[in-house]
Amino acid sequence: MKxxxxxxxxxxxxxxxxxxxxxxxxxxxFFPEEIPALDNIQELLALxxxxxxxxxxxxxxxxxxxxxxxxxxxxxxxxxxxxxQPITEDRAxxxxxxxxxxxxxxxxxxxMAQCLQKFSKEKKITILTATSGDTGAAVAHAFHxxxxxxxxxxxxxxxxxLLQEKMFTTLGGNIETLAIDGDFDxxxxxxxQAFDDKALAAEIGLNSANSINISRLLAQICYYFExxxxxxxxxxxxxxxxxxxxIPSGNFGNLTAGLFAKALGLPIKRFIAATNENDTVPRYxxxxxxSPNETVATMSxxxxxxxxxxxxxxxxxxxxxxxxxxxxSSVSVGEEQTQSTMLQLNKLGYICEPHAAVAYKAMxxxxxxxxxxxxxxxxxxxxxxxxxESILGQxxxxxKELADxxxxxxxxxxxxxxFALLREYLLKGN
Ligand SMILES: *Cc1c(COP(=O)(O)O)cnc(C)c1O
Numbered sequence: 001m002k003x004x005x006x007x008x009x010x011x012x013x014x015x016x017x018x019x020x021x022x023x024x025x026x027x028x029x030f031f032p033e034e035i036p037a038l039d040n041i042q043e044l045l046a047l048x049x050x051x052x053x054x055x056x057x058x059x060x061x062x063x064x065x066x067x068x069x070x071x072x073x074x075x076x077x078x079x080x081x082x083x084x085q086p087i088t089e090d091r092a093x094x095x096x097x098x099x100x101x102x103x104x105x106x107x108x109x110x111x112m113a114q115c116l117q118k119f120s121k122e123k124k125i126t127i128l129t130a131t132s133g134d135t136g137a138a139v140a141h142a143f144h145x146x147x148x149x150x151x152x153x154x155x156x157x158x159x160x161x162l163l164q165e166k167m168f169t170t171l172g173g174n175i176e177t178l179a180i181d182g183d184f185d186x187x188x189x190x191x192x193q194a195f196d197d198k199a200l201a202a203e204i205g206l207n208s209a210n211s212i213n214i215s216r217l218l219a220q221i222c223y224y225f226e227x228x229x230x231x232x233x234x235x236x237x238x239x240x241x242x243x244x245x246x247i248p249s250g251n252f253g254n255l256t257a258g259l260f261a262k263a264l265g266l267p268i269k270r271f272i273a274a275t276n277e278n279d280t281v282p283r284y285x286x287x288x289x290x291s292p293n294e295t296v297a298t299m300s301x302x303x304x305x306x307x308x309x310x311x312x313x314x315x316x317x318x319x320x321x322x323x324x325x326x327x328x329s330s331v332s333v334g335e336e337q338t339q340s341t342m343l344q345l346n347k348l349g350y351i352c353e354p355h356a357a358v359a360y361k362a363m364x365x366x367x368x369x370x371x372x373x374x375x376x377x378x379x380x381x382x383x384x385x386x387x388x389e390s391i392l393g394q395x396x397x398x399x400k401e402l403a404d405x406x407x408x409x410x411x412x413x414x415x416x417x418x419f420a421l422l423r424e425y426l427l428k429g430n
Pocket of ligand 1: 211
């Protein structure tokens with residue numbers, strides 16, 4: 001299967017090309033030429049995660065990987081579970097935070113790292129990525145110690161929690177981190193400028209591990225299948241009703257992957273894209289007017305994005321009729337509502353961090369009695385220890401992954417959001 005550029009449709013590349021290149025010409029995103037309907041969904045659902053994921057992903061990658069190579073990659077990448085936990089009779093959380101950096105981004109980043117290593121044996125590459133928190137950790141851990149790969153991660157200085165910062169700025173080795181004096185959108189803009197600079201990109205073998213990389217999205221399809229597989233084991237069809245996913249959204253990569261899963265034939269009725277006060281998408285779906293505001297800082301800081309970079313893929317699926325428009329809605333949830341939802345979930349016996357709370361709250365607007373709501377648990381509550389403890393008024397333990405890095409020294413350099421400086425930095429260290 002080929003992947004084509006959504007902006008420059010003549011540009012077509014294989015899976016390996018799309019993984020290596022990240023972005024296409026004119027900053028266009030790659031999109032699969034076809035999304036093959038899978039006809040054996042029930043059989044697939046009966047398989048274990050790794051076996052099933054190989055079958056789901058193989059059609060996308062088969063020009064570049066054999067089934068057994070793909071299996072090696074998936075086995076190395078998905079070495080931790082996705083767990084569905086019931087909250088009430090008709091609500092469950094899909095906990096995606098049992099990987100090494102305690103966030104769902106481990107799925108995509110680990111799969112991407114394994115693929116890239118396979119596809120770039122001869123030439124040294126530089127991963128340049130922007131993070132509002134969890135991407136940095138997931139990418140740093142996924143690539144740490146891999147030969148021939150230099151990783152440079154930029155993040156908005158002072159805008160992520162200390163523990164989050166420690167999870168990716170303390171590794172050293174092939175992982176370099178830059179604290180940018182700006183917000184996440186500034187970091188993202190620097191990444192785009194670097195990719196536009198063709199001479200630079202060629203010189204250092206530039207690659208982005210952002211959620212624009214198609215390999216990350218493909219990996220994320222797999223846990224939607226896992227959720228439905230676990231649900232159908234836990235509930236009979238009549239008990240279950242129609243499955244609705246509520247997705248805490250920032251760059252909308254998670255939503256994109258969910259839409260791919262639905263297009264492949266996974267029985268999902270619809271999606272709610274839940275945002276915090278950075279509400280470009282909910283306003284757009286209501287008014288048809290794309291008008292990003294200044295990014296505002298919220299408790300769910302991994303979703304503090306006002307210009308989501310995966311939106312063109314979602315838009316394409318809706319416009320091309322791959323997904324019917326009624327299957328996607330979007331809700332913005334404010335800070336106070338997020339807090340009260342965390343308290344409400346705590347009363348139900350579930351400790352939740354702000355991102356998942358936004359998604360839980362969004363389901364309270366209009367999930368019907370015939371529907372079963374699954375919201376995505378995108379991060380472990382301990383990653384947001386300070387805010388969770390202060391809202392719930394109870395201490396949280398630190399899981400081992402966090403305790404291990406809490407005492408380490410931050411190795412970042414500071415930089416103003418100036419592309420000339422970044423360029424110099426990248427060339428110097430190459
Ligand atoms: C990245 C992230 C999100 C947003 O995911 P997108 O795919 O960018 O929409 C939500 N929650 C957490 C905890 C994250 O790290």
